[in-house]
Amino acid sequence: MPLNENPVWFITGCSTGFGRELAQLVLKRGWRAIVTARDVERVQDLTRGYEDRALALPLDVTRNDDIAAAVKAAEERFGAIDVLVNNAGYGYQASIEEGDDAEIRAQFETNVFGLAAMMRAVLPGMRARRHGHIVNISSQAGFIGYPGSGYYAATKHAVEGLSDALAKEVAPLGIKVTCVEPGPFRTDWAGRSLQQRRPTISDYQGTVGARLETTANYSGKQPGDPARAAQAIIKAVEAQDPPKHLVLGAIALDGIRQKLRETLAEIEDWAETSRGADYPDGEG
Helix, strand or coil: CCCCCCCEEEECCCCCHHHHHHHHHHHHCCCEEEEEECCHHHCHHHHCCCCCCEEEEECCCCCHHHHHHHHHHHHHHHCCCCEEEECCCCCEEECCCCCCHHHHHHHHHHHHHHHHHHHHHHHHHHHHHCCEEEEEECCHHHCCCCCCEHHHHHHHHHHHHHHHHHHHHHHHHCEEEEEEEECCECCCCCCCCCEECCCCCHHHHHHHHHHHHHHHHHCCCCCECHHHHHHHHHHHHHCCCCCCEEEECHHHHHHHHHHHHHHHHHHHHCHHHHHCCCCCCCCC
16 A cells, blocks of 8 residues: 555544445454544444454534544544545535525535545644545535535535645645545435425426435435445555546446536537637737
8 A cells, every 4th residue: 555554544424325334344454444423323333343443433524623632532542644534424405596505504514614624634644744645525416516416516516626626735745635426326325314405496396306306216226336435445545646536336437427528518619719708919
């Protein structure tokens, strides 16, 4: 492994889904892990049999005191954090027009501001050691805005922008950044943790309403395997030249490819207009 032979992984949101599968696989590999959740009782089982190299901690990423305490405890126990996986987050679906302000802000607090606060907390140690890897769990929604998921997509677009900028800032310091973009996986995203605000405006029933219904009925039937996703994330972290973007699942791969092709074609169609917005040569 480019980092060291016995890395320390700090993973947020380990109670279900990607976080739980990744924590289990990391520990089975013989590495060390800090497993976290808002309710620490839900992740205590992950440490059984691995007490010498696993630490379960309570962590609400929207609380700065929680973040500071968890990072301090991790560094005191293991000396360093080599890999941060920002997995904590949840879905929110509503039409743009009918989105609830408090619910929208709460989603940004977790999916964006909590993620950013975690990065700020671990970066001093990574800079001092001149190595580390930050893995931010984004989504295919980081590239594609689907009807009914506009606010969720906005949080994941923000994660993409933060990750791209951070990667450029810390590359000279030996720190890697990878943004993971899963499609539909059999996690709790579309189940218990999903928040939906059904449209009451009839104009949105055919777009937002249909999308919300499809999402709810899809839960538990998604093609993505969280255990295989965890293996893919570890493969990326182990790589000598890890990807800045790791798309997971055929649906996400096809969808993101199509989105990028369409975007590039549109940009090229309007290239002359784009160039025409500059001052003419010799003027200005």
